[in-house]
Amino acid sequence: MTDVDSGNRAADSGPEPFPSGVRLEDPGLVRAWTRGATAALRRERGAIDRINVFPVADADTGTNLYLTLREGDRAVAGAPADTPGPRLLAILARAALLGARGNSGVILSEWLRGLAVAARRGGGTADLLTRAATSARSAVAQPAEGTILTAADAAAAAARAVESRAGLDVAVDGAGPLETVTAAAAAARAAARASRDELDVLRAAGVLDAGALGLVLVLDALVVAVSGAAALGADGSGDLATGSEVGGVSVVDGTMDTVNLDQLLDAGAPPPVTDAPGIEPHGADADAGALELMFVLTGPAEAASETVAAELRAALGEVGDSVVVVGGDAGTGTAVWQAHVHTDHLDQALAIAARAARTGALAQVHVRHLAAVGQHEWGVVAATSAPGLAAELAHAGAVVLLTGGVGATVEGLTPDDVGRAAASTGARRVLLLGVPDEAAGAEAHLDVDEVVAVPTPTDLHAVVALAALGTLLPIGLPDGGGPHGVDAHATVREALAVLTVVATRGAAAVDVLREAAGTGTTVATALLDADAPEGLPDRLAAVLAERAPDAELVVLATGRPGDGVQLGTEEGDA
Numbered sequence: 345m346t347d348v349d350s351g352n353r354a355a356d357s358g359p360e361p362f363p364s365g366v367r368l369e370d371p372g373l374v375r376a377w378t379r380g381a382t383a384a385l386r387r388e389r390g391a392i393d394r395i396n397v398f399p400v401a402d403a404d405t406g407t408n409l410y411l412t413l414r415e416g417d418r419a420v421a422g423a424p425a426d427t428p429g430p431r432l433l434a435i436l437a438r439a440a441l442l443g444a445r446g447n448s449g450v451i452l453s454e455w456l457r458g459l460a461v462a463a464r465r466g467g468g469t470a471d472l473l474t475r476a477a478t479s480a481r482s483a484v485a486q487p488a489e490g491t492i493l494t495a496a497d498a499a500a501a502a503a504r505a506v507e508s509r510a511g512l513d514v515a516v517d518g519a520g521p522l523e524t525v526t527a528a529a530a531a532a533r534a535a536a537r538a539s540r541d542e543l544d545v546l547r548a549a550g551v552l553d554a555g556a557l558g559l560v561l562v563l564d565a566l567v568v569a570v571s572g573a574a575a576l577g578a579d580g581s582g583d584l585a586t587g588s589e590v591g592g593v594s595v596v597d598g599t600m601d602t603v604n605l606d607q608l609l610d611a612g613a614p615p616p617v618t619d620a621p622g623i624e625p626h627g628a629d630a631d632a633g634a635l636e637l638m639f640v641l642t643g644p645a646e647a648a649s650e651t652v653a654a655e656l657r658a659a660l661g662e663v664g665d666s667v668v669v670v671g672g673d674a675g676t677g678t679a680v681w682q683a684h685v686h687t688d689h690l691d692q693a694l695a696i697a698a699r700a701a702r703t704g705a706l707a708q709v710h711v712r713h714l715a716a717v718g719q720h721e722w723g724v725v726a727a728t729s730a731p732g733l734a735a736e737l738a739h740a741g742a743v744v745l746l747t748g749g750v751g752a753t754v755e756g757l758t759p760d761d762v763g764r765a766a767a768s769t770g771a772r773r774v775l776l777l778g779v780p781d782e783a784a785g786a787e788a789h790l791d792v793d794e795v796v797a798v799p800t801p802t803d804l805h806a807v808v809a810l811a812a813l814g815t816l817l818p819i820g821l822p823d824g825g826g827p828h829g830v831d832a833h834a835t836v837r838e839a840l841a842v843l844t845v846v847a848t849r850g851a852a853a854v855d856v857l858r859e860a861a862g863t864g865t866t867v868a869t870a871l872l873d874a875d876a877p878e879g880l881p882d883r884l885a886a887v888l889a890e891r892a893p894d895a896e897l898v899v900l901a902t903g904r905p906g907d908g909v910q911l912g913t914e915e916g917d918a
Contacts, residue, residue: 369429381565405554408446415443454670469521470503485667490542492555502531634686643704701752709746723769732903759785812839
């Protein structure tokens with residue numbers, strides 16, 4: 345097998361002497377590590393995405409790991425220069441948790457939280473890696489072997505073996521962690537190599553586990569940072585974090601190698617296939633497969649963190665799979681959890697989230713269809729307070745941000761929330777539908793080439809905008825064969841130009857439609873709140889048949905309480 349080593353260090357070079365007094369959580373080391381690991385994931389995200397087949401072949405594990413760690417790195421970079429190392433690790437973990445994307449990103453955020461907890465308690469290198477692995481595994485409702493969890497366990501076991509064999513107690517005698525982290529990184533690489541033999545879906549696709557390879561990069565970046573600290577001196581602060589840069593990884597005088605994922609597969613190994621067991625083909629029918637729901641839950645710190653997490657895992661496990669719940673008491677007076685599930689029962693999963701938030705609030709309530717990611721040039725982010733529309737919008741290809749309507753307090757959108765959702769589309773250009781102006785700020789432009797906010801004053805505008813894209817999403821907008829591709833913004837703008845929307849209540853919608861529809865009407869769309877009169881769709885259909893016999897009627901439930909009705913009519917050739 346071609347080596348999956350993520351660096352070019354000589355295999356027999358062995359660890360360098362590490363100066364007494366330097367620890368894994370030294371502030372300069374933490375800063376250099378997070379910057380180097382983020383750079384490595386950014387560089388290799390595409391390669392990791394291409395081999396992503398577990399738990400779902402949605403081609404985004406590399407991107408999710410990068411986006412998650414990027415949030416942590418930004419927080420660390422913004423921390424005051426005199427912030428102690430254990431506090432930096434806590435800042436890193438909290439930001440990664442709040443910004444976690446996808447199954448793999450949520451697991452990585454909990455791995456980082458385990459490191460931070462062990463560092464706060466004064467543990468040594470093996471203690472930190474062991475707590476990280478244990479925390480990550482406990483966050484997953486149904487752990488699978490041959491994954492990032494296996495690589496984390498292997499790294500922790502290797503670290504413990506080194507310290508046990510050498511009789512090291514870094515918390516007491518100040519011995520450095522270089523030998524320990526070098527062994528841990530090597531063990532994670534070995535676990536990544538072996539992953540194809542542990543999971544049938546990986547064996548069928550001929551690939552290694554994407555999440556495990558991502559952790560290899562993170563651990564090798566740690567080796568580089570620790571090696572840099574060894575070369576600089578004992579305090580591990582200041583100069584290490586501002587050393588020269590090669591490939592985005594901090595090095596010292598150009599002597600350290602960059603972190604690089606050399607090879608992912610055996611030479612000549614087959615590419616991922618789409619008919620292997622458990623693999624959903626990209627661009628599959630929009631009605632196939634699960635939706636991904638993610639949300640952040642905040643609550644009082646006195647809440648029993650493990651009880652809340654365990655109850656959420658159990659409840660979400662009843663309505664979906666790939667369940668991961670991470671977080672807990674952050675030591676700031678507020679407990680924070682991030683939850684992730686793949687489900688075909690979005691309404692039930694949202695009800696579970698609302699019950700969990702009875703003494704707190706929800707944020708970043710994020711829904712997407714797993715087959716509609718990264719297909720083509722354009723993506724769509726749609727914000728709505730109508731939970732009943734979330735699945736419809738997601739099936740149409742949008743990443744959906746729910747802003748209310750779920751029976752619990754939902755915090756307002758921030759530019760960071762929108763930026764993360766834009767990145768989650770996997771596209772280079774993104775349309776924003778229904779996103780408030782204050783949330784569509786500069787942060788939304790991160791990791792995409794262009795963000796276009798489309799004025800959509802109602803949910804019906806967003807529904808029609810996505811319908812105008814038709815089969816272009818989630819199959820994807822064609823490149824058009826030229827440098828400019830397809831102008832999705834123009835397509836949506838033209839559709840909305842012939843749309844008239846009227847908000848009304850209850851049975852009055854019948855008369856409103858009778859007044860609005862005419863011989864030129866091609867489509868009428870009705871969005872009905874939960875308490876709209878029974879039989880209203882049939883009455884609307886009868887009116888439309890009378891006023892515009894050739895027109896199509898689309899009726900969708902918003903899931904919001906009340907008897908509100910939004911009626912839209914489209915005229916002419918939209």
